[in-house]
Amino acid sequence: xxxRRNDLLTPEGTRDLLFEECAAxxxxxxxxxxxxxxxxxxxxxxxxxxxYDVFNGKVRYFPQETMYKLVDGKNRLMVLRPDxxxxxxxxxxxxxxxVELPLKLFYNQNIFMVNPKDSGRDDEIAQSGIEILGGNSxxxxxxxxxxxxxxxxxxxxxxxxxIGDSGIFRELIAQYGCDEKTAEEMRESIENKNFPALKAFExxxxxxxxxxxxxxxxxxxxxxxxxREFLYGEIVGRKLDDLxxxxxxxxxxxxxxxxxxxxxxxxKKDYYTGIIFRGYVEGYGQPVLSGGRYDTxxxxxxxxxxxxxxxxxxxxxxxxxxQKDRSRFMKSPDVLVFxxxxxxIAALKYCGELISEGKTVFNYPEMHIDLARxxxxxxxxxxxxxxxxxxxxTSEEV
Amino acid sequence: MENKKVRxxxxxxxxxxxxxxxxxxxxxxxxxxxxxxxxxxxSIPGENIEVVLAKAADVITYVEHGVCDLxxxxxxxxxxxxxxxxxxxxxxxxxxxxxxxxKKGTDFFAGYGVKTVATKYPNVTRGYFExxxxxxxxxxxxxxxxxxxxxxxxxxIVDIVETGTTLKENGLEVCRNVAPISARLxxxxxxxxxxxxxxxxxxxLIKNERIRENS
Numbered sequence: 024x025x026x027r028r029n030d031l032l033t034p035e036g037t038r039d040l041l042f043e044e045c046a047a048x049x050x051x052x053x054x055x056x057x058x059x060x061x062x063x064x065x066x067x068x069x070x071x072x073x074x075y076d077v078f079n080g081k082v083r084y085f086p087q088e089t090m091y092k093l094v095d096g097k098n099r100l101m102v103l104r105p106d107x108x109x110x111x112x113x114x115x116x117x118x119x120x121x122v123e124l125p126l127k128l129f130y131n132q133n134i135f136m137v138n139p140k141d142s143g144r145d146d147e148i149a150q151s152g153i154e155i156l157g158g159n160s161x162x163x164x165x166x167x168x169x170x171x172x173x174x175x176x177x178x179x180x181x182x183x184x185x186i187g188d189s190g191i192f193r194e195l196i197a198q199y200g201c202d203e204k205t206a207e208e209m210r211e212s213i214e215n216k217n218f219p220a221l222k223a224f225e226x227x228x229x230x231x232x233x234x235x236x237x238x239x240x241x242x243x244x245x246x247x248x249x250x251r252e253f254l255y256g257e258i259v260g261r262k263l264d265d266l267x268x269x270x271x272x273x274x275x276x277x278x279x280x281x282x283x284x285x286x287x288x289x290x291k292k293d294y295y296t297g298i299i300f301r302g303y304v305e306g307y308g309q310p311v312l313s314g315g316r317y318d319t320x321x322x323x324x325x326x327x328x329x330x331x332x333x334x335x336x337x338x339x340x341x342x343x344x345x346q347k348d349r350s351r352f353m354k355s356p357d358v359l360v361f362x363x364x365x366x367x368i369a370a371l372k373y374c375g376e377l378i379s380e381g382k383t384v385f386n387y388p389e390m391h392i393d394l395a396r397x398x399x400x401x402x403x404x405x406x407x408x409x410x411x412x413x414x415x416x417t418s419e420e421v
Numbered sequence: 422m423e424n425k426k427v428r429x430x431x432x433x434x435x436x437x438x439x440x441x442x443x444x445x446x447x448x449x450x451x452x453x454x455x456x457x458x459x460x461x462x463x464s465i466p467g468e469n470i471e472v473v474l475a476k477a478a479d480v481i482t483y484v485e486h487g488v489c490d491l492x493x494x495x496x497x498x499x500x501x502x503x504x505x506x507x508x509x510x511x512x513x514x515x516x517x518x519x520x521x522x523x524k525k526g527t528d529f530f531a532g533y534g535v536k537t538v539a540t541k542y543p544n545v546t547r548g549y550f551e552x553x554x555x556x557x558x559x560x561x562x563x564x565x566x567x568x569x570x571x572x573x574x575x576x577x578i579v580d581i582v583e584t585g586t587t588l589k590e591n592g593l594e595v596c597r598n599v600a601p602i603s604a605r606l607x608x609x610x611x612x613x614x615x616x617x618x619x620x621x622x623x624x625x626l627i628k629n630e631r632i633r634e635n636s
Contacts, residue, residue, distance in 0.1 A: 139503070143486065183614055216613075219511035219605065238507075242617055283614060303611045308487015309505075310611065 036138055036146025040338075043352035047341035048149065050352070052131050054177045055151045055335065059129035062170065064153055067128050069110035071135075075100040077109050080323050082294045091135050091146075103135035108294075108317070108332060111154050116324035124157025124328055131337070145338065152314070152334030156321065160329050164269060164298050164316060167331045171302055171312055172277045174335050178343045181305040184281055185241075187288030188266045189295040189315060192237060194258050199230045213238045214289050233259075238287035244270060246284045254286075269298070294320045300333065306346050311339045355403040356385040359421075361395040362410045370410040377408075396421065425616045427623060428471045430480040430489040432498070436604050437474060439514050440493045444472075446634075447626045470623070478502050481607070490612035490620055496602045497581055501542045507613055510606040510628050513635055517583040519545055519599035524570050525592050529577045530555075536576040539569030546579040549599050567591045 033039060040048060056066075075092065078085040091103040104110055107130050115126060131151045138144040153170060155163045168184065175182035192213065196206050212220040216238040224231045236253040240246050247267045254263055270282055288299050295315040302312030314333020321328040345352060358377055362370025374384045385404060387395040392409065399407050399421045407419045431437045444465070445451045453463045454472055463472045473489055477498040484492040485504045492506075495515055499508065519542070523529045529536060537558045540546045550557045562569055567587060569575040579599060588594060606627060613620055 143482075181615070185614060215505075216507035216509055216608075218509060220508070222511075241614070283617075285614075303614050305615055308485070308609055308611050 034146070035140070036144060038145075043345065043349060044341065046352040046354070047344045048337055050344060051177065051335075051337045051340045052149075052151060055174055055337075056129070056131060058170065058173055058177070059151075059153055062127070062166075064127045064129040067111065067114065067130055068132060069104065069107065069114060069130070071103060071133070072101050073104050073110055073113075075102050077113055078102060078105060082317075082319050082323050083109055083112075084293055089136050089138075091137060104132075105134055105136050107132060107134060107150060107152060107334060108154060108320070111156075111332075112320050112324050112330070115156050115328070115330075116321055116326035120326055125163070126156040127153065128156070129153045149337040150334040151337050152332060154330060154332035156330045157328045160297065160316065160318070160331070161269075163329075163331050165273065167314065167333060168269075168273055168298075168300060169276055171300060171314060171333050171335075172273075172281065174333075174340075175281075175302045175304060175312060178304045178311065178340045179347055180343050182281060182311075183283045183303045184277065184300060184312075185283040185285050185288065185303065186266065186270060186298060186300045187285045188262050188297060189289060189299045190262050190297055191254070191259055191266075191286055192234075192289045193296075194256075194262065195230055195234050195237075195254075198256065199228075199234060209234060210289050210291075213287050214291070216287060229255075237289075241285035241287060242283065244279070244282075244284065246286065250286060266298070290315070294323075298331070302333075302335070304340070304343050306343045307339050309339070311336050311343070354383070355405075357382040357404070358406045358408050359385045359387055359395060359399040359404045360408050360410065361387045361392055363392075363412055364390055365412045366410045366414070369412075369414045373408070373410050373414075373416060425619045426469045426471065427491065427612075427616065427619055428473060428489045429623075430473045430475050430483045430492040430494075432477045432480050432492075432494050432604075433474050436477075436493055436495060436515055439604070443512075443627055443630050447630050481506070484607050484609050487609045487611055490609050490616065491623065492607045493604055494607060496600070496605050497542070497545070499605060499607070500545045500548070500600065503544070505610065507608040507610060508605050509608050509613075509624055510631075512604040512606055512627070512631050514631075515602070515604040517581050517602045519549075519579060519602060520582040520595040521549075521577055521579050521597040521599055522567075522570075522582070522588050522593045523577040523596045525594045527576075529596050537574065538577050538579055539566050539575035540579040541566055542579060545599065549579065567593055 085105050090105050093101050095101050111128055119126060129152065133147050133149050135147050138146055155167060172184050175184060221235045225235050233253045240250050247263060250263055270284060273282055290299060294317040296318040297316030299315035301310040304311045312333055312335040316331040318329040321330055360370050360374050370386060374386050377384050387398065396407060405421055407421055409417045431440045441451050441454045449465045449468055457463055461474050465472065473483065475483060477494050480492040480494040481498060481502050481504050483489040484506050497519065521529065535556050535558055537560060538546055539560045539562045541562060543559050543561050546559050560575060566578045566580045569578055570593065571591060581602065582588065582595060585595065606624060608620060
């Protein structure tokens with residue numbers, strides 16, 4: 024039997040990024056990094072490998088079947104990080120424990136997850152994101168949302184920033200008083216706007232009625248008016264008022280038509296405790312950005328502090344940029360430099376001169392001028408400079 | 422106001438013909454859909470709507486990836502295939518059910534031996550028995566599942582049952598209902614947000630037409 028070798032493949036859900044794809048990705052990373060730095064955020068890089076336990080606590084449950092796992096030298100279970108927020112919370116509670124809050128951190132790093140087979144989804148995703156740890160939660164929420172909108176605007180397309188409050192669902196489901204399994208079923212149906220499945224609960228009582236209405240309550244600010252017909256009670260009412268105030272005030276800085284509300288945003292991620300938001304950009308079929316407030320997560324690591332943050336899918340944003348205008352990321356060198364036999368060093372020296380003038384060069388590595396001309400033509404290089412043995416330079420337009 | 426382009430994926434076959442009837446009653450020009458020949462992408466003139474014809478599981482894939490905004494697909498495929506999208510309405514046609522069927526007169530749940538279940542829907546089957554906390558061996562069958570218990574491969578089958586005639590003719594009977602099935606209208610999560618007005622307009626037209634017909 025011939026052993027099947029996989030040395031010519033990349034694993035499912037991963038791929039090599041080439042040329043303009045790299046350029047577009049780098050553009051996104053550079054833009055958001057500049058943005059985060061200009062707002063005073065400090066960069067951190069956490070290890071790609073973490074202990075399994077980091078992602079498996081009371082309020083930080085990642086299903087084990089979605090994580091890539093391996094074991095370390097002591098047979099302890101490790102994972103390729105499926106998320107950057109947990110490691111940053113760990114960091115804040117350990118090495119940064121004596122650093123005073125608020126802390127504003129940002130990262131550019133990849134996360135890994137196991138997707139269902141043949142789903143066409145990426146198992147390795149480049150993310151950039153911020154975390155605001157500590158601080159007055161209102162002000163931090165505003166800042167996170169404003170930065171999220173700025174990140175979305177960097178994708179150069181029509182975007183929407185959608186905001187909800189995970190506390191509303193949490194409060195309602197507690198009032199409803201069902202068992203955990205039913206609660207999870209309802210949460211899933213609300214998240215998927217699965218109205219047929221929710222129908223079964225519709226007539227139970229006013230709280231059930233409110234839960235069933237949640238996924239319908241999305242759109243512009245008119246949602247708040249509609250929501251008050253179904254959502255009452257002191258706590259829910261206050262959360263609704265707070266969310267409305269937040270959205271209205273954000274209009275002072277983000278155009279109103281870019282802000283959407285969805286009270287049916289109820290992520291699986293159990294660590295969200297307050298506002299929760301997503302970003303959509305025209306041209307990409309899934310959310311590009313996602314985040315929220317998580318006030319209990321740091322406490323779970325042993326340092327009680329409120330926090331809010333978001334992550335943007337850098338490759339998704341890069342794809343949107345590429346769709347808009349691929350050609351601007353396809354850069355050709357300005358000059359092809361051809362050194363004749365014996366002029367290799369002279370050619371390299373000349374390359375250096377051109378570069379110091381601000382040009383980009385392609386030092387042709389073969390000894391045939393016709394091949395060099397052909398290469399220049401095929402690669403849209405407008406000029407060929409030939410360096411001869413005496414260091415004389417002849418320029419040709421292509 | 423400008424109508425943003427919307428693409429709807431229909432499950433080829435029975436769901437497609439019923440869906441085309443609905444689209445016609447809604448007031449859309451479905452001439453091209455009726456005389457489609459071998460074309461897979463068709464347009465509804467004047468509405469900026471494109472209709473895509475695909476196999477059931479592909480309808481979900483297209484909608485999930487956002488290349489189609491809306492889709493009409495059976496609950497059976499949604500249960501088996503899963504995925505991330507909004508399952509926004511029950512269209513109340515293509516009604517049938519998933520059921521566990523056994524050879525007439527046998528008791529599937531008798532004894533403590535691990536039972537074998539043959540099915541075309543391993544995920545649905547696994548989900549059903551997991552929920553019940555029962556260990557079963559699942560065998561995936563591609564063709565007529567009814568054969569499996571008859572030739573002794575399986576103790577029971579999980580399959581779609583419409584009228585029950587096929588079961589009866591082969592000496593099988595339903596022993597448990599697993600889940601009801603009907604055609605569902607699904608929506609891509611981003612489309613609903615970025616093209617909210619247009620998508621909801623179409624959703625409401627279709628939903629109201631269904632309510633009208635069923636009343």
